[in-house]
Amino acid sequence: MSVHALPSVNASADVAHASMANAIRFLAIDAVEKAKSGHPGMPMGMADVATVLFSRFLKFDPSDPAWPDRDRFVLSAGHGSMLLYALLYLTGYEGLTLDQLRAFRQWGSKTPGHPEYGHTPGVETTTGPLGQGIATAAGMALAERLSNARFGDDLVDHYTYVIAGDGCLMEGLSHEAISLAGHLRLNRLIVLFDDNEISIDGSTSLSCSDDQLARFEASGWSACRIDGHDPEAIAAAIERARHGDRPSLIACRTIIGFGAPNRQGSEKAHGAPLGAEEVARTREALAWPYQPFEIPEPILAQWRKIGARGQTARRNWIERTRRLNIAGRSPFHDALNRHLPGEYAAAIDQLRARFVQERPVIATRQASQLVIDTIAEALPNLLGGSADLTHSNLTRAKTQQPVRREDFQGNYIHYGVREHAMAAAMNGIALHGGFIPYGGTFLTFADYSRPAIRLAALMGIRVIHVMTHDSIGLGEDGPTHQPVEHLASLRAIPNLLVFRPADAVETAEAWDCALRAETSPSVLCLSRQALPAFREATANVNLVAYGAYVVSEPEEGRDVTLIATGSEVAIALRAAQQLGQDNIRAAVVSAPCFDLFRTQSREYITAVLGRVPRIGIEAAIEGEWMRWLGDGGEFVGMTGFGASAPAETLYREFGITAEAVAETARRCLTRARMTATHS
Numbered sequence: 001m002s003v004h005a006l007p008s009v010n011a012s013a014d015v016a017h018a019s020m021a022n023a024i025r026f027l028a029i030d031a032v033e034k035a036k037s038g039h040p041g042m043p044m045g046m047a048d049v050a051t052v053l054f055s056r057f058l059k060f061d062p063s064d065p066a067w068p069d070r071d072r073f074v075l076s077a078g079h080g081s082m083l084l085y086a087l088l089y090l091t092g093y094e095g096l097t098l099d100q101l102r103a104f105r106q107w108g109s110k111t112p113g114h115p116e117y118g119h120t121p122g123v124e125t126t127t128g129p130l131g132q133g134i135a136t137a138a139g140m141a142l143a144e145r146l147s148n149a150r151f152g153d154d155l156v157d158h159y160t161y162v163i164a165g166d167g168c169l170m171e172g173l174s175h176e177a178i179s180l181a182g183h184l185r186l187n188r189l190i191v192l193f194d195d196n197e198i199s200i201d202g203s204t205s206l207s208c209s210d211d212q213l214a215r216f217e218a219s220g221w222s223a224c225r226i227d228g229h230d231p232e233a234i235a236a237a238i239e240r241a242r243h244g245d246r247p248s249l250i251a252c253r254t255i256i257g258f259g260a261p262n263r264q265g266s267e268k269a270h271g272a273p274l275g276a277e278e279v280a281r282t283r284e285a286l287a288w289p290y291q292p293f294e295i296p297e298p299i300l301a302q303w304r305k306i307g308a309r310g311q312t313a314r315r316n317w318i319e320r321t322r323r324l325n326i327a328g329r330s331p332f333h334d335a336l337n338r339h340l341p342g343e344y345a346a347a348i349d350q351l352r353a354r355f356v357q358e359r360p361v362i363a364t365r366q367a368s369q370l371v372i373d374t375i376a377e378a379l380p381n382l383l384g385g386s387a388d389l390t391h392s393n394l395t396r397a398k399t400q401q402p403v404r405r406e407d408f409q410g411n412y413i414h415y416g417v418r419e420h421a422m423a424a425a426m427n428g429i430a431l432h433g434g435f436i437p438y439g440g441t442f443l444t445f446a447d448y449s450r451p452a453i454r455l456a457a458l459m460g461i462r463v464i465h466v467m468t469h470d471s472i473g474l475g476e477d478g479p480t481h482q483p484v485e486h487l488a489s490l491r492a493i494p495n496l497l498v499f500r501p502a503d504a505v506e507t508a509e510a511w512d513c514a515l516r517a518e519t520s521p522s523v524l525c526l527s528r529q530a531l532p533a534f535r536e537a538t539a540n541v542n543l544v545a546y547g548a549y550v551v552s553e554p555e556e557g558r559d560v561t562l563i564a565t566g567s568e569v570a571i572a573l574r575a576a577q578q579l580g581q582d583n584i585r586a587a588v589v590s591a592p593c594f595d596l597f598r599t600q601s602r603e604y605i606t607a608v609l610g611r612v613p614r615i616g617i618e619a620a621i622e623g624e625w626m627r628w629l630g631d632g633g634e635f636v637g638m639t640g641f642g643a644s645a646p647a648e649t650l651y652r653e654f655g656i657t658a659e660a661v662a663e664t665a666r667r668c669l670t671r672a673r674m675t676a677t678h679s
Ligand SMILES: Cc1ncc(C[n+]2csc(CCOP(=O)(O)OP(=O)(O)O)c2C)c(N)n1
Pocket: 041, 042, 077, 079, 128, 129, 130, 131, 164, 165, 166, 167, 168, 171, 194, 196, 198, 199, 200, 256, 270
């Protein structure tokens, strides 16, 4: 139970609940009308639930939207964004003015079509792709319990509330998230289900006959159904849920488009402006005689009072944290600090130096294990995990203990075979703050996590995906498990850093880049098979941070550049040797991160690539490689799916060998010389 209760502003005490809720309804109606697009039905239907939640329960303070001990409110049904924007305006978030509501969905406004984290104060996570919000919220609720176990009720004591619709619950992702949250008994997670039985195509009975209550209960939740237009029933259900020992589903039976005489209860209210005539009728029906965007003073004042009621709680919380801070620094503040501590830098530098010296011939997933073992102690807020592939991904540090529902002191999460929920929950954990989450699976299953990875990139949050078994080099498991298009497809996501390190030193450097990337998620693509070490001592310069760099440069200039990533760098080095025997001078470039390379200066990029024919080598499809290779270049890689056989056989059969690379280089050189002679 929450030990720091808030005063509740019961709407009915001063202004009638209906007026408070109608303020939300009409702001949504008017904004959608003005934008000529948007979704009025959901805010109209859930206005009563939202009013009760915000006025009586939600712990928040608009003057500090990032207050760490606030309750989180996630609008999983992101299409109903006007519900959230109306609440943010009414409760007094800075910058969320009436003008911003008038500019709903317009260029440069704080009120985009779907809520965007980092864009609008008070938006906890980006939602719109259905199902993501509820799964992200599970991560937030988990982070709350983990922080609470470390720092106690005085500092960490909040709830995560979610509004989710039929669409969110139909998405497969919701199942993974519900199952994980139920298993971990995340009792601070309360889902308010907009149970209106309508989605875009019409009645949900067209496509779904799930018993949602039974479904949640089967996953270890408590569940109930209430009239979502009855404020007392809503309040009683939330009150019960707050004191439960498991996550709660409150199915709120509502009418979509509540109050619009000809649209309510129908899919016609879902995603289009009501139209002038229907808006006028709705004003009559709900006895709201005011102009568009006009909120009468007593109603606004009452909403602002609701917005102000968290101030004391926040001040008291700040007082409590001050007591911790006697030495100028506390583990709690350290955990919340997004910058890495000095202990970390020392640990990673030492490990890299050890790798340079010892030159271990190990798989990059093994090198990653050594990195994790080393940094886990220096980074107490590192939170590991895997989607049931811990022993393959090598993601668990020796010191890490599993998180269990009876013990949230742990720092390693067994996400189960739930890659998508793992990725979304990690987003929630990162958004919540206090932890740096990483989680493992096979690279080929990045597809299962992709929608959540994309959102992490869009939100600009630090989440680290450890994806091992990164090519045909995994061998016998065959083409189902051998990624071929995944590197290209992940590289296509803006603001996602895709790393493919080539030896132990590069693996340590890639981890370092990922940890330092405070506004980008990363994917570390790691080999199953052992790779030779090639990196020489380079003082303390992180070369992976350049995205690509020259590994070996012929003394008297180059004839050709061989550019490779990960396991294929070794092939490039062998090919360079073979070419050397024919007096062809080949430079070898390792390109562990295209995304970082792209951001380097033109001069650096040209110097690395060289003005000579270039060969790209990667055991994957071509993707954007030709961008680096230019007209005179060629790519040596995969052109289709892999096969089940030992790795060596696969490399030979698919023609990714030093001989094939050398042959390709000779061909390119001959062509270049012929072109030069003819021009
Ligand atoms: C993953 C995903 N698929 C499809 C959509 C498009 N879409 C937006 S809302 C919606 C229907 C949602 O129905 P429901 O949750 O019941 O919302 P309501 O009609 O009650 O507002 C769909 C299919 C989406 N936003 N995300």
